[in-house]
Amino acid sequence: MSLKLLWFVSSQSNLGFLHHGNRSLPCPNLLFQHRAGKGKNQRWKPHFCSLRTHVPGSEGLRRSKVKVTVMSTMAATSSAGEIAMSSEEKVYNVVLKQAALVNKQLRSPRGDVVVPGDLSLLNEAYDRCGEICAEYAKTFYLGTLLMTPERRRAIWAIYVWCRRTDELVDGPNAPHITPTALDRWEARLEDLFNGRPFDMLDAALANTVNKFPVNIQPFKDMIEGMRMDLRKSRYKNFDELYLYCYYVAGTVGLMSVPVMGIAPESLASTESVYNAALALGIANQLTNILRDVGEDAQRGRIYLPQDELAQEGLSDEDIFSGKVTDKWRNFMKKQIKRARMLFHEAEKGVKELNASSRWPCLNC
Numbered sequence: 001m002s003l004k005l006l007w008f009v010s011s012q013s014n015l016g017f018l019h020h021g022n023r024s025l026p027c028p029n030l031l032f033q034h035r036a037g038k039g040k041n042q043r044w045k046p047h048f049c050s051l052r053t054h055v056p057g058s059e060g061l062r063r064s065k066v067k068v069t070v071m072s073t074m075a076a077t078s079s080a081g082e083i084a085m086s087s088e089e090k091v092y093n094v095v096l097k098q099a100a101l102v103n104k105q106l107r108s109p110r111g112d113v114v115v116p117g118d119l120s121l122l123n124e125a126y127d128r129c130g131e132i133c134a135e136y137a138k139t140f141y142l143g144t145l146l147m148t149p150e151r152r153r154a155i156w157a158i159y160v161w162c163r164r165t166d167e168l169v170d171g172p173n174a175p176h177i178t179p180t181a182l183d184r185w186e187a188r189l190e191d192l193f194n195g196r197p198f199d200m201l202d203a204a205l206a207n208t209v210n211k212f213p214v215n216i217q218p219f220k221d222m223i224e225g226m227r228m229d230l231r232k233s234r235y236k237n238f239d240e241l242y243l244y245c246y247y248v249a250g251t252v253g254l255m256s257v258p259v260m261g262i263a264p265e266s267l268a269s270t271e272s273v274y275n276a277a278l279a280l281g282i283a284n285q286l287t288n289i290l291r292d293v294g295e296d297a298q299r300g301r302i303y304l305p306q307d308e309l310a311q312e313g314l315s316d317e318d319i320f321s322g323k324v325t326d327k328w329r330n331f332m333k334k335q336i337k338r339a340r341m342l343f344h345e346a347e348k349g350v351k352e353l354n355a356s357s358r359w360p361c362l363n364c
């Protein structure tokens with residue numbers, strides 16, 4: 001995996017940029033254990049736990065009892081004694097559900113593929129997805145050529161849906177996008193999952209989700225991430241940022257694994273592979289955030305955890321000024337360590353994938 005996290009901090013005006021890479025550290029939050037403030041009714045508890053979790057539906061397929069390391073360092077307990085889940089725990093629950101679903105569908109596969117319209121139209125739709133993919137992400141596209149034709153087409157269809165979703169809030173029409181428009185996009189997503197695609201690109205994805213055990217949840221969650229982007233421009237702490245990163249990028253990993261497939265010889269649990277996929281998405285998004293600090297600031301957005309900025313004595317004004325100071329360097333070093341740690345987590349999962357699917361991940 002060419003995951004080198006080199007960072008160059010210019011001594012001039014810009015805040016620096018980086019490439020991603022691998023270096024292992026114990027866990028993202030171990031680096032950042034402080035929470036901004038304790039709510040009146042909340043008690044924060046250290047939560048470095050390892051759970052043994054039974055995943056329903058996974059019996060007899062892969063190891064069903066898996067050791068789950070909850071990456072969150074803290075869980076909140078309200079005065080009523082209810083445990084408030086951290087974002088990492090919430091997301092991990094999605095991972096467990098996904099993994100159980102994949103295992104269930106592997107045991108009882110869906111019926112024959114329903115081809116919407118005629119076959120040549122469907123082929124055309126997939127080809128168009130490939131073209132779009134090649135246009136937006138050349139290296140990644142070349143990597144997909146190493147996959148089996150069926151898998152490659154499916155990944156293209158997923159890529160195109162993700163790209164279109166991202167364009168809604170990041171593309172030329174972004175200023176006109178409202179929560180209602182996102183609701184309509186979500187309704188359209190549900191339609192395609194129910195075999196009623198709106199256009200040819202949706203038809204390719206409809207065919208993909210029929211062939212592979214892909215669940216709608218990560219797709220819906222990505223749209224939720226776009227909603228979050230519309231209403232939020234600051235993240236109080238890493239917990240909030242983690243959820244955002246899951247929505248917009250961790251979801252990509254969860255969508256892709258059912259298509260890429262786990263190697264038949266792999267002894268890893270399905271959950272651990274999904275966890276690695278999640279880590280790759282989140283690591284990529286954190287890297288993008290660190291790379292784009294200046295660009296985001298120009299749009300009035302700061303995706304960095306506010307409590308961690310404050311701990312280094314940095315304010316929004318420092319970010320907007322774009323000056324590289326020792327405080328900034330210290331802050332960035334910690335953020336980079338966290339991203340590296342997640343890349344390291346992801347790396348472990350790549351070798352568990354079907355052999356032909358490994359290379360494209362290295363180009364992510």
Ligand SMILES: CC(C)=CCC/C(C)=C/CC/C(C)=C/CC/C(C)=C/[C@@H]1[C@@H](COP(=O)(O)OP(=O)(O)O)[C@]1(C)CC/C=C(\C)CC/C=C(\C)CCC=C(C)C
Nearest residue numbers: 158159162163166249252253256276277281284285349364
């Ligand atoms: C086989 C394979 C590699 C599949 C993934 C392909 C895929 C479906 C990509 C979709 C990417 C996309 C368009 C997402 C929309 C939201 C978005 C823009 C997220 C950011 C991507 C960075 O893209 P880029 O820098 O080009 O974006 P901008 O120019 O800044 O708009 C993200 C950072 C998310 C990317 C997420 C991944 C690369 C995660 C991929 C994880 C896997 C494929 C799982 C691998 C499995 C294991 C076990 C490790």
